[in-house]
Amino acid sequence: MTLTELRYIIAVAREQHFGRAAEACHVSQPTLSVAIKKLEEELGVAIFERASNEVSLSPIGERIVQQAQQTIESANSIKQMALHGKNQLAGPLRIGAIHTIGPYLYPELIPLVHTAAPEMPLIVEENMTAVLTEKLKHGELDVIVIALPFEEKGIVTQPLYEEPFVVLLPSSHPLTSRKTVNSKLLEEENVLLLGQGHCFRDHVLEACPACIPKPGLDGGVLHTVEGSSLETIRHMVVSGLGITVLPCTASGAHSYSHRLLAIRRFSKPIPTRIVALAWRVSFPRPKVIDVINKAVRECNLSCVKPVRK
Numbered sequence: 001m002t003l004t005e006l007r008y009i010i011a012v013a014r015e016q017h018f019g020r021a022a023e024a025c026h027v028s029q030p031t032l033s034v035a036i037k038k039l040e041e042e043l044g045v046a047i048f049e050r051a052s053n054e055v056s057l058s059p060i061g062e063r064i065v066q067q068a069q070q071t072i073e074s075a076n077s078i079k080q081m082a083l084h085g086k087n088q089l090a091g092p093l094r095i096g097a098i099h100t101i102g103p104y105l106y107p108e109l110i111p112l113v114h115t116a117a118p119e120m121p122l123i124v125e126e127n128m129t130a131v132l133t134e135k136l137k138h139g140e141l142d143v144i145v146i147a148l149p150f151e152e153k154g155i156v157t158q159p160l161y162e163e164p165f166v167v168l169l170p171s172s173h174p175l176t177s178r179k180t181v182n183s184k185l186l187e188e189e190n191v192l193l194l195g196q197g198h199c200f201r202d203h204v205l206e207a208c209p210a211c212i213p214k215p216g217l218d219g220g221v222l223h224t225v226e227g228s229s230l231e232t233i234r235h236m237v238v239s240g241l242g243i244t245v246l247p248c249t250a251s252g253a254h255s256y257s258h259r260l261l262a263i264r265r266f267s268k269p270i271p272t273r274i275v276a277l278a279w280r281v282s283f284p285r286p287k288v289i290d291v292i293n294k295a296v297r298e299c300n301l302s303c304v305k306p307v308r309k
Contacts, residue, residue, distance in 0.1 A: 003075055005039045006068040008032050009047055013065045014138070016055050069138065076139050077284045088287040089117040095124055095292070096135065097145040100200040100230055101275060102126035104249040105145065108299035109292075116291050129199045142283060143292060147199055148274040157276045158289070159307040160296050165207065165271045166251045167264045168234065169243045180267035183208040190242035192233045200273075204245045207271030211245060237261065247273065248303035274307065 011021035012032075022029040040047050047061035057065060093113075097105060103126070110122055125132070125141065133152055135141040150157055167181045175181055175189075187210040194201040204211055227233035233244045238260050251263050277296070279289060297306050 001039060001042060003072060005035050006072055008035050009039065009061075009065055010068055010072065010138070012036065012048060012055060013057055013061075014134075018055060073139050073280070073282055077282050087119070088285040089291065090119040092121050092123050093285075093288055093292075094140070094142045095122055095144070096132040096141045097124070097126055098129055098132065098147065098199060099126050100194075100198065100247055100250065101145050101147070103231075104247075105296070105299065105301070108301065109295055112295040112298055113291060116295060117288075120288070120291075128197050130197070136278065136280060139280075142285075143277055143279045143289065145296075146276060146278055147203065148276050150276065150278060152278075154281050155278050156281055157278045158293060159274050159276045160293065161275050161301065161304040161306050162272050163247050163249060163275055163301075163304045165204065165245050165266060165273070166248050167243060167266065168237050168246050168251060169262045169264060170237060170240050171260055171262045173243065173262065175243070175264065176262040178264065181264045182267045183210045183271075186210040186243070186245075192227055192236055192242045192244040194227060194230070194233070200247065203273050204271075208245060234261075245271075249301050251303075275304075 008021065008025060008027075011024050012018060015021040015024060018033055019029050022032040025032060036047065043064070045060050045064075046058050047064055049056050049058050049061075096102075102124070106124055110124070113120065113122060125135075127135075129146050129150070132141060132144045132146065133150075133155075136144050136155065137152065145160075146157075148157065148159065167175070167186070169175055175185060178185075186208060191208075191211040193204060193211065227236060230246060230250045234246075236242065237244055277289065277292060283289070
């Protein structure tokens with residue numbers, strides 16, 4: 001049994017396909033298949049159940065792959081301990097953030113981290129919570145920035161700041177005459193939302209039941225258009241298609257003047273989200289967490305409220 005063989009079975013379990021797993025491992029499919037077959041013969045069990053067009057884990061295979069993941073993670077931790085034993089802040093850090101945080105946090109965060117840890121370049125990624133979580137669990141990312149609630153076995157979270165939501169309107173919209181807006185007023189509006197899979201969409205709908213998508217496209221019946229990003233939605237608001245709800249850090253990051261867009265705060269109770277840092281329990285560079293945490297709190301995010309440790 002080798003670490004390479006364990007990496008192969010983890011890849012197949014993740015991809016559910018021998019060809020894609022081989023590609024992910026940068027080996028030929030025969031090489032991967034032979035190695036897995038050899039491991040199965042050594043263990044005396046079938047790790048995978050093979051069908052003509054699909055591959056799935058056997059019951060015992062699920063437990064083996066879970067243990068294999070822990071073994072690989074432990075091996076990686078040993079390497080990192082050796083590499084960073086004298087200086088945990090030396091060497092790259094792989095950090096991920098969800099789409100509704102990354103574009104607005106990274107420009108502030110990266111220069112601060114570079115100043116605090118110049119020997120620790122950041123490899124950054126933006127993705128959905130589910131994807132970032134899997135990459136974190138598999139050791140492909142070191143830390144991620146997500147929105148709470150977030151609970152995963154073997155992962156630690158630390159709240160960073162509380163962020164209020166705001167309403168973005170075309171500057172000619174009647175609601176711009178109000179200093180604040182309550183969710184009840186949005187019932188008759190066409191609210192533009194992110195698509196399915198974005199956690200911010202769920203946060204908006206939970207905080208603002210009036211923003212629930214409305215059926216129908218004809219006869220003047222209101223409907224909801226979905227966007228792939230907050231910036232795409234912003235463009236649609238400018239065009240007059242509707243209004244939207246944004247996290248406050250995203251409200252000012254645009255190129256349109258106030259002649260085209262208006263921002264209004266919610267009246268109390270103000271909907272908010274808690275942004276947090278997450279990392280594996282076994283992550284061997286605790287000083288890195290301290291640096292990232294401190295840098296986030298030093299970011300010039302004037303509309304957020306830091307969460308005390």
